[in-house]
Amino acid sequence: MLETEKDFDSKLKIQGNSSSSNGGGNVQRSKSFAFRAPQENYTIQDFELGKIYGVGSYSKVVRAKKKDTGTVYALKIMDKKFITKENKTAYVKLERIVLDQLDHPGIVRLYFTFQDSFSLCKYSWMYVIFTLAYGLTYSSLIPSQLFLLLPSFAKLVYIYFDIIFFPFSFYIGEDMALESCEGGELFDQITRKGRLSEDEARFYAAEVVDALEYIHNLGVIHRDIKPENLLLTAEGHIKIADFGSVKPMQDSQITVLPNAASDDKACTFVGTAAYVPPEVLNSSPATFGNDLWALGCTLYQMLSGTSPFKDASEWLIFQRIIARDLRFPDYFSDEARDLIDRLLDLDPSRRPGAAPDGYAILKRHPFFKGVDWDNLRAQIPPKLAPEPGTQSPVADDVHDSSWSPSHIGDGSAASVRQPDGATSSEGTGHITRLASIDSFDSKWQQFLEPGESVLMISMVKKLQKLTSKKVQLILTNKPKLIYVDPSKLIVKGNIIWSDNPNDLSIQVASPSNFKICTPKKVMSFEDAKQRACQWKKAIEGLQNR
């Protein structure tokens, strides 16, 4: 382990006092840093597990009741193995340390963290028994079909090493016990209601503005504001969640421990296509204006039901954002239209809220007329629309026995998110995470000719007989389909394009696995973001253009 990581981990073990007496805006800062949310020695067995709230790229969030106290939490269980493999440790640590220091009614609260070593141990032994008995494996290095082809001795050696190394990956992040937001995502409210009334949107937008003012005053940019990350309490008040993309500014009042720093070069996966501001696409440094742009997109989505820059692929969405191709439905009031128009200013410093005294201007905007900013949380929130087929808008307590901390990313979420931020009932049972902003990373531009543009891009695994290799798969409008070695930045393969499906076809084997077939070669790929169907659609769409 690196020295800085040791340092961080030893600090993680400091027991902070669990109660915060800081109140509103004062964040505890000292050289000898102590966490507010303590690291507890709990295991999963200390909780009664309820429904799965959702599955993120690196974690699964499940409703859980502490058996001894009866307190309900949202447990964010990290997929440590995946986080290590994907090199996202710094993000996980940063989310933990930033959340620990935030104390605001509009921000999801971190109560404590824990490392569930008991289930790790149980998992490891179950793993050995199952693997030996049935030849089943979850393999970190090789795909399971290939594992089965290995001779028995090689299987044993492989399992031995996997088990030796798995516990190390365990120490990269802790599971988090968060405040449980029983009202679900604002996104679901928009979907269930079709669109929100201006009163409803004003209520939610005001609560978001209030929480954003708090984090911006501390020198922190959220960088992933969107209706999916705005959660609701059982009563219907907003809580900003998912600080996995957070960026503390240079002069931030937040303490950032070594190795939890957000390094822009490493942080290529921040944000979500539909809410990304144009300056981020032009590689400008992050500013508070990024969140204000996303607020503008979110307000638009509340009022209309869809995000303002909608299109079929991320690349097309990015083109619309850069061109600020913005159209308002007729039914938007002048005040709503004006506020969104200002928040979606191409110049981030001109967005209301961006200047040093900007929040006063933002809060005085006519759209917010009548909002009692000092008593927001005392207001009665809009009525929550219940989940279809249920009576209650809030989470139930049904025990889900299928849940297991080792099965993160199994696609148990109920809807598929599209690149434009909408949902589709198609493919229920699989979650598609939006491709990351690394899609637009300028380093891939070198593989394009003048005028050529990227239609789809993913970091995927190219599966070979006994090994797999990470490659960047790129589809352009030329059309051109290539895969690039992401570290050496050299083209490893150029798949000969043909509009004829007999010469170029895609076979989808699972949400993550697909094959690209040409008369000479069949190449197998695994897309961790489960975009196999999107690859098929993109390639076939181009063949039929």
Ligand SMILES: Nc1ncnc2c1ncn2[C@@H]1O[C@H](COP(=O)(O)OP(=O)(O)OP(=O)(O)O)[C@@H](O)[C@H]1O
């Ligand atoms: N405190 C919470 N209370 C209730 N539900 C939550 C809570 N935190 C997260 N969730 C739900 O769990 C889902 C997964 O959350 P998580 O933070 O792991 O990832 P994400 O934000 O969806 O995705 P990504 O990490 O890929 O950006 C969320 O979409 C949200 O609906």
